[in-house]
Amino acid sequence: MSLQHTFSTGMIWEPLYQWQIPAHPVEVQLFRSQPVRRLKFLHHFGASALFSPMTHSRFEHTIGVWSLMAHFCPDELHLRVAALLHDIGHLPFSHAVERTLGYDHHLHTERLILNGTIADILTEHGISPAAIVSILHQDSPLTNKTPLMGLDHLDSFLRDTYYAGQQQLPPSELVRQLRLRGNYIEANEETAAALVHAVVEDHRIFLSPPFLAMDALLAKAAAHHCESNPGMRELLPSLVDHELMQELLGSTNPVAKDIMHVLMYEPHRIQIMNEPVKGSIEVNIRKIYKKQPLIGDKPASEASFQCAVKLAELDSLSATYFFTI
Numbered sequence: 001m002s003l004q005h006t007f008s009t010g011m012i013w014e015p016l017y018q019w020q021i022p023a024h025p026v027e028v029q030l031f032r033s034q035p036v037r038r039l040k041f042l043h044h045f046g047a048s049a050l051f052s053p054m055t056h057s058r059f060e061h062t063i064g065v066w067s068l069m070a071h072f073c074p075d076e077l078h079l080r081v082a083a084l085l086h087d088i089g090h091l092p093f094s095h096a097v098e099r100t101l102g103y104d105h106h107l108h109t110e111r112l113i114l115n116g117t118i119a120d121i122l123t124e125h126g127i128s129p130a131a132i133v134s135i136l137h138q139d140s141p142l143t144n145k146t147p148l149m150g151l152d153h154l155d156s157f158l159r160d161t162y163y164a165g166q167q168q169l170p171p172s173e174l175v176r177q178l179r180l181r182g183n184y185i186e187a188n189e190e191t192a193a194a195l196v197h198a199v200v201e202d203h204r205i206f207l208s209p210p211f212l213a214m215d216a217l218l219a220k221a222a223a224h225h226c227e228s229n230p231g232m233r234e235l236l237p238s239l240v241d242h243e244l245m246q247e248l249l250g251s252t253n254p255v256a257k258d259i260m261h262v263l264m265y266e267p268h269r270i271q272i273m274n275e276p277v278k279g280s281i282e283v284n285i286r287k288i289y290k291k292q293p294l295i296g297d298k299p300a301s302e303a304s305f306q307c308a309v310k311l312a313e314l315d316s317l318s319a320t321y322f323f324t325i
Contacts, residue, residue, distance in 0.1 A: 017171055
């Protein structure tokens with residue numbers, strides 16, 4: 001079972017999609033490596049995991065994306081390895097503190113692939129670390145810069161809405177009705193509608209004010225802690241969630257310590273406003289992943305009126321909020 005994740009048999013069970021995938025020896029070594037295992041201790045949904053049922057990890061997401069790649073592209077080892085390694089540069093609580101502290105997890109991922117344990121494993125198996133990094137920069141079935149959906153976003157949308165109880169079709173049924181057309185997910189109209197529903201509902205969750213507030217306040221706490229502790233900025237990318245929580249709970253900076261206490265034990269104290277007050281944090285919603293599958297050779301919003309109407313709901317989510325405690 002995936003909950004045991006020791007990879008001792010070389011077969012990996014993915015419970016969300018209910019399939020078992022054979023792993024190559026290089027993949028088994030990578031899954032067992034510290035940079036990949038570390039993802040087990042990072043919440044995929046950021047600081048909102050402290051008050052919501054969305055507690056799945058970056059590791060579970062990684063196995064999901066890798067299994068999707070192995071399912072759709074079984075003979076493309078480089079793509080499978082890129083899917084396995086695509087998130088190893090994430091900071092504690094995923095995206096929560098990244099922007100505030102001036103980090104780029106993509107660059108950190110590249111450094112981890114090109115040097116150290118990961119590079120040694122890849123080289124041992126005749127795989128160029130630089131070739132894997134190159135895939136992460138290209139449009140591929142993993143991800144792309146178009147509005148069309150790749151496998152990374154597919155897993156996020158399905159996994160998030162599954163744990164929130166917001167899916168229309170069980171993920172294990174939905175993925176078996178999908179195909180790849182080049183780099184993009186293709187579906188029939190009914191399946192595309194269920195997938196677009198997951199896209200929109202996932203946005204409603206992670207762009208809701210309470211979820212945004214948790215990340216914004218955690219970022220503020222981390223920034224204050226770093227100001228009081230020289231060298232912490234360099235250490236922080238290697239931490240896991242519980243280590244950052246302990247740092248902040250024990251911080252000599254009173255602002256950081258108080259915020260972390262509220263996030264963990266008194267989230268009801270968080271105030272959400274539409275106008276600024278003294279000391280409030282402003283959050284502008286700008287980034288919306290308006291991803292969609294293909295229906296035949298057309299984007300879902302062009303081929304299906306139902307999909308177009310549902311995706312248009314994302315436009316109403318742009319907003320500005322102010323948070324304080």
